[in-house]
Amino acid sequence: MNETDPNTTDLTDRPIRRRPRRPTVAVLACLAALSAIAGCATPTTSAAPVAAKIAVPATISAKQLAGLTLNVGDQKAGLQALLTAAGELKDSPYKIKWSTFTSGPPLLEAVNAGAVDVGGVGNTPPIFSAAAGGKIVIISAARTSAAGDAILVPKGSTVRTVADLKGKRVAVAQGSSAHGNLLLQLKKAGLGTADVQITFLTPSDGYAALAAGRVAAWAVWDPYTAQAEQQLGARVLTSGKGLANGLSFQVASRTALADPRRNSAIQDLVARTVRAYIWSKTHHQQWARVYASQTGLPYAVTLASALRSGDDPITLSPQIAASEQQLADAFANAKVIPTRPTISSIIDTRYNQSVISQGAHS
Numbered sequence: 001m002n003e004t005d006p007n008t009t010d011l012t013d014r015p016i017r018r019r020p021r022r023p024t025v026a027v028l029a030c031l032a033a034l035s036a037i038a039g040c041a042t043p044t045t046s047a048a049p050v051a052a053k054i055a056v057p058a059t060i061s062a063k064q065l066a067g068l069t070l071n072v073g074d075q076k077a078g079l080q081a082l083l084t085a086a087g088e089l090k091d092s093p094y095k096i097k098w099s100t101f102t103s104g105p106p107l108l109e110a111v112n113a114g115a116v117d118v119g120g121v122g123n124t125p126p127i128f129s130a131a132a133g134g135k136i137v138i139i140s141a142a143r144t145s146a147a148g149d150a151i152l153v154p155k156g157s158t159v160r161t162v163a164d165l166k167g168k169r170v171a172v173a174q175g176s177s178a179h180g181n182l183l184l185q186l187k188k189a190g191l192g193t194a195d196v197q198i199t200f201l202t203p204s205d206g207y208a209a210l211a212a213g214r215v216a217a218w219a220v221w222d223p224y225t226a227q228a229e230q231q232l233g234a235r236v237l238t239s240g241k242g243l244a245n246g247l248s249f250q251v252a253s254r255t256a257l258a259d260p261r262r263n264s265a266i267q268d269l270v271a272r273t274v275r276a277y278i279w280s281k282t283h284h285q286q287w288a289r290v291y292a293s294q295t296g297l298p299y300a301v302t303l304a305s306a307l308r309s310g311d312d313p314i315t316l317s318p319q320i321a322a323s324e325q326q327l328a329d330a331f332a333n334a335k336v337i338p339t340r341p342t343i344s345s346i347i348d349t350r351y352n353q354s355v356i357s358q359g360a361h362s
Contacts (some may be wrong), residue, residue, distance in 0.1 A: 073119025
């Protein structure tokens with residue numbers, strides 16, 4: 001499959017340049033046929049209430065996937081770039097139509113609307129979607145140290161601690177992983193959301209606002225963090241390392257998971273993603289070069305991001321659900337979301353065995 005498919009749809013803001021974030025139901029047929037899986041895998045059903053209600057389609061062969069187009073949502077420097085760098089977009093029995101979004105929340109809106117079958121987001125967007133009654137299901141996960149999830153201040157800023165942000169304007173993309181990190185950082189500093197002036201901006205607008213001095217701080221993720229550090233001289237006030245859970249997810253629509261062909265293609269995509277994550281951990285320079293070519297960002301920026309924000313694929317476990325539930329509870333307690341969603345009800349573990357077979361951590 002050609003990663004430069006003309007069907008690619010660009011729904012994001014243009015990359016910010018001084019010159020110019022967190023990757024179903026039956027199984028794939030014999031893995032000899034699909035390079036992504038080895039042997040005929042049997043899907044693992046989920047114990048979660050929602051997942052249990054999604055019927056598992058019959059096994060689909062590679063031949064039956066021919067002619068299928070899987071609609072995949074992506075973000076800047078996201079899954080398409082990673083799979084391209086790792087060589088995992090080759091020899092796929094199905095086609096991919098890529099749609100690129102500015103952040104996780106609009107991507108999940110597209111999943112809910114049926115425009116996207118599956119996509120990658122950070123730890124917070126699924127919480128906002130579930131709280132709003134969204135029909136999404138978490139199907140795979142990865143974890144980083146969250147060192148690239150940062151609150152940045154402009155060069156020369158006198159702000160030295162998060163507590164110093166009291167009464168000041170802070171930019172963040174609403175419902176993004178950075179929004180979750182900001183909430184946690186404020187709580188740690190003894191502040192609430194009412195103690196700062198939160199301004200919801202897309203990543204490109206947040207970058208511009210920080211550059212122009214219109215905000216005192218900007219909460220964001222890599223590669224934007226690295227870009228602002230190198231091109232604006234921005235300083236990391238604090239990062240999510242040791243505080244944020246560093247999780248990212250692949251999320252799918254229930255409709256796609258209930259369709260035998262799309263389910264099988266999604267399982268294959270998950271397997272390819274796991275292998276690509278593992279590859280990227282030992283090929284930082286190769287990954288950064290493709291990363292740069294896909295985004296238009298300087299190589300120095302993408303290399304810094306690749307070195308700092310690599311993802312480790314992991315299985316969906318009760319511990320993952322509990323960690324996300326704590327974050328959801330924090331949002332609910334702060335009255336940032338209208339309801340308190342039960343995270344375990346939107347987690348589907350059917351691909352766990354396939355993920356493990358590709359070398360992910362259990």
